[in-house]
Amino acid sequence: MKRIDALNQMHVVTNQIVKSLDELKPSMDENGPEDLDGINNMITRREETIQLLDKAMKQEGTVWSEEEQVMLQQLNKLEGKIQPRLSDLYAAFSEQMRRLQQGKTAASKYNTGQAYTDGAFFDKRK
Structure with missing residues (x-):
């Protein structure tokens, strides 16, 4: 694959x-899992x-044409948009996992051998 083709493909995917x-x-x-x-x-x-681009760069060198330089600048701008969004996504996912873990912890503490009946707890442990 030529370097310009790899850059074009990377631009589309990005x-x-x-x-x-x-x-x-x-x-x-x-958000759905899909x-x-x-x-x-x-x-x-x-x-x-990126791996294809790396192979193409090894074959063709790193002297960029004007068109390739424009594409690289555009990719750099897009990367500036992607990184904060992925960080936000990671933070939201971490928060969801934290809440899930808190729920599991609370549920496991609640079901430690105690029964709840009409506003009173009865300890089933001996």
């Missing part, structure tokens, strides 16, 4: 990632494209 991240809702509860899987798949495709 734009798709930005578009998908923009469509996500701020709360993880409002939304997150789609972004993960695009990131994997982008990683594969």
Whole structure:
């Protein structure tokens, strides 16, 4: 694959990632698993494209044409949009996991051999 083709492919995939991240809702509860899987798949495709670009650079060198330089600048701007969005997504996911863990902890403490009946707890432990 030629370097310009790899750059074009990377540009397309990166734009798709930005578009998908923009469509996500701020709360993880409002996003479906297919939304997150789609972004993960695009990131994997982008990683594969970066590897292709790396191979092309080894063959063709690193003297960039004017068109390639423009594409690299555009990719840099897109990267500036992606990183904060991925950080926000990671933070929202971490918060959701923290809440889930708190719920599990509370449930396990609640079911430690005690029974609740009509406003009173009865300890079943001996």
